[in-house]
Amino acid sequence: MSTKERVLVAGAGIAGLGAALALGGGEREVTILDRDPPPPELSPDEAFYRWERRGATQLRHSHAFIGRLTSLIRDRYPDLLQELLNEGTRLFGFSDALTPPLMDKYTPVAGDDDLMLLFSRRTTLELVMRRYASRLPGVSFVNNAGVRGLIARREHGRIVVDGLKVECGGHIEEMRADIVVDATGRNTAFPDWLRQEGATVREEESPCGILYFTRHYRLREGQDEPPRDGTPGGGDLGYIKYGVFIADNRHFSVTLATPEIETEMRLAVVKPEIFDAVCLELPGAERWMNPARAEPVSRVFSMGNLQNVWRHFLKDDEPQVLGFFALGDAAVRTNPLYGRGCASGVVEAHILRDTLDAMKDPAKRARLYAHEMRKAIRPYFDSMVRLDLQAIRRAEHERDPAYKPGLRARMMKSFAEDAIAPAARGDLEVGRAISRVFHMLDEPTAFLKRPEIVGRIFKVWAMSKKMKEELGFYPPKFGPERKEMLARIGLAA
Numbered sequence: 001m002s003t004k005e006r007v008l009v010a011g012a013g014i015a016g017l018g019a020a021l022a023l024g025g026g027e028r029e030v031t032i033l034d035r036d037p038p039p040p041e042l043s044p045d046e047a048f049y050r051w052e053r054r055g056a057t058q059l060r061h062s063h064a065f066i067g068r069l070t071s072l073i074r075d076r077y078p079d080l081l082q083e084l085l086n087e088g089t090r091l092f093g094f095s096d097a098l099t100p101p102l103m104d105k106y107t108p109v110a111g112d113d114d115l116m117l118l119f120s121r122r123t124t125l126e127l128v129m130r131r132y133a134s135r136l137p138g139v140s141f142v143n144n145a146g147v148r149g150l151i152a153r154r155e156h157g158r159i160v161v162d163g164l165k166v167e168c169g170g171h172i173e174e175m176r177a178d179i180v181v182d183a184t185g186r187n188t189a190f191p192d193w194l195r196q197e198g199a200t201v202r203e204e205e206s207p208c209g210i211l212y213f214t215r216h217y218r219l220r221e222g223q224d225e226p227p228r229d230g231t232p233g234g235g236d237l238g239y240i241k242y243g244v245f246i247a248d249n250r251h252f253s254v255t256l257a258t259p260e261i262e263t264e265m266r267l268a269v270v271k272p273e274i275f276d277a278v279c280l281e282l283p284g285a286e287r288w289m290n291p292a293r294a295e296p297v298s299r300v301f302s303m304g305n306l307q308n309v310w311r312h313f314l315k316d317d318e319p320q321v322l323g324f325f326a327l328g329d330a331a332v333r334t335n336p337l338y339g340r341g342c343a344s345g346v347v348e349a350h351i352l353r354d355t356l357d358a359m360k361d362p363a364k365r366a367r368l369y370a371h372e373m374r375k376a377i378r379p380y381f382d383s384m385v386r387l388d389l390q391a392i393r394r395a396e397h398e399r400d401p402a403y404k405p406g407l408r409a410r411m412m413k414s415f416a417e418d419a420i421a422p423a424a425r426g427d428l429e430v431g432r433a434i435s436r437v438f439h440m441l442d443e444p445t446a447f448l449k450r451p452e453i454v455g456r457i458f459k460v461w462a463m464s465k466k467m468k469e470e471l472g473f474y475p476p477k478f479g480p481e482r483k484e485m486l487a488r489i490g491l492a493a
């Protein structure tokens with residue numbers, strides 16, 4: 001009989017695939033269960049149009065894949081990266097993203113090559129990762145397998161998870177394992193199942209405050225991407241945020257994120273003609289999706305119920321459940337706008353591997369995993385919660401004609417808009433420091449703890465607006481004010 005540790009992973013989304021990469025290779029027997037059918041044997045384009053994937057409803061939303069993920073894949077799974085590139089995805093590095101004021105000043109330093117986005121549709125990344133993972137020794141996938149419950153027992157006052165109840169082909173099968181991993185995503189039922197066993201699973205929740213709307217486009221025959229002239233591919237107008245997500249094989253998408261309270265706008269942008277009309281008013285989006293350059297290839301996908309959620313599986317720092325670990329959205333959910341969900345899931349899978357490698361004692365494993373996960377992810381979570389609450393307040397102010405900001409609010413706005421943002425565009429060191437935060441390589445406040453970076457930001461703050469404008473430190477205007485936008489797209493303010 002095999003003495004290898006048996007791992008059952010519920011969910012073959014990005015975190016489940018991360019677990020396959022991290023735990024596969026032959027030292028363990030890893031079985032990945034997913035409620036959905038297997039991915040189709042199709043090209044990335046065909047899969048994008050035809051892959052039925054009910055278990056991951058965000059599949060056809062824009063996804064950015066940040067440096068924390070891409071550098072992990074490059075360093076640990078170079079063959080996977082090569083397969084992704086062979087399928088039409090591409091890497092976009094720090095120097096590719098420089099604004100015109102910085103292009104001539106750039107000299108590479110150590111770490112710059114970690115600051116790279118992978119331009120890919122989520123379908124393409126998932127398809128290629130899945131094919132790669134299924135070839136790994138020790139890894140097998142079971143499709144059309146819906147996990148319906150836990151097999152658990154009590155030992156010395158703790159819950160020990162021994163396996164899963166899985167619905168396959170119309171009947172429930174009991175599958176046993178040494179380790180059970182919950183990677184079933186945002187709607188995980190595991191916390192409820194654990195509660196039924198007597199565990200306390202505390203959930204911290206905070207609203208993202210936005211709704212997500214995505215439409216995909218393809219560059220027309222003979223058309224190229226617009227030139228990189230410093231026009232940002234995303235922006236925040238308070239009443240709406242937008243982003244252009246470059247993808248693979250001449251595809252890209254535009255996402256509009258509306259505050260939940262922007263009722264008129266959110267009801268309207270789901271209509272393709274309104275969605276496009278809004279995009280045409282946003283210079284950073286228009287230059288991509290205007291009908292001369294690109295054609296729409298999808299409807300407008302929408303998504304709500306976006307929450308930041310952190311689940312605590314320890315109680316008073318004490319493990320209550322042994323042989324069980326949660327990864328990805330099942331453990332922590334964050335605002336999609338920051339593009340950190342997939343990186344977090346894959347990083348957590350590698351923390352799990354290090355934990356399992358480091359020790360055998362189940363209680364010590366549970367504690368170590370929770371602590372390491374917290375160290376790696378929590379600073380970003382806290383920062384996103386804070387920024388989301390600020391954005392919610394800003395959106396409320398946008399709708400209130402009587403709102404007059406106080407001194408503190410004016411100073412904060414000026415620090416963000418006249419110091420940090422122009423310094424990031426005009427000062428290479430500041431741009432690099434902020435980019436490291438964006439890519440989840442440095443903690444969110446790391447740059448504010450470096451006196452030389454803070455000094456450079458204050459120097460930019462002290463410059464006159466006119467000088468910053470002349471030097472190209474300000475981005476072009478993101479788009480019209482709220483009232484003007486509503487009028488232009490035919491909605492009453």
Ligand SMILES: Cc1cc2nc3c(=O)[nH]c(=O)nc-3n(C[C@H](O)[C@H](O)[C@H](O)COP(=O)(O)OP(=O)(O)OC[C@H]3O[C@@H](n4cnc5c(N)ncnc54)[C@H](O)[C@@H]3O)c2cc1C
Nearest residue numbers: 011013014015035055063064147185328329336339341342
């Ligand atoms: C609108 C939107 C946009 C986003 N944009 C980005 C982005 O730009 N960049 C980024 O990094 N992240 C982004 N995210 C977050 C990212 O999609 C998630 O963080 C990531 O998919 C989490 O991976 P996961 O494996 O935990 O969950 P999922 O990818 O959702 O996978 C869960 C899997 O579990 C399976 N499953 C569910 N229940 C069961 C069950 N009972 N039995 C068996 N299988 C089950 C599902 O079929 C699915 O395969 C976005 C999220 C949303 C909602």
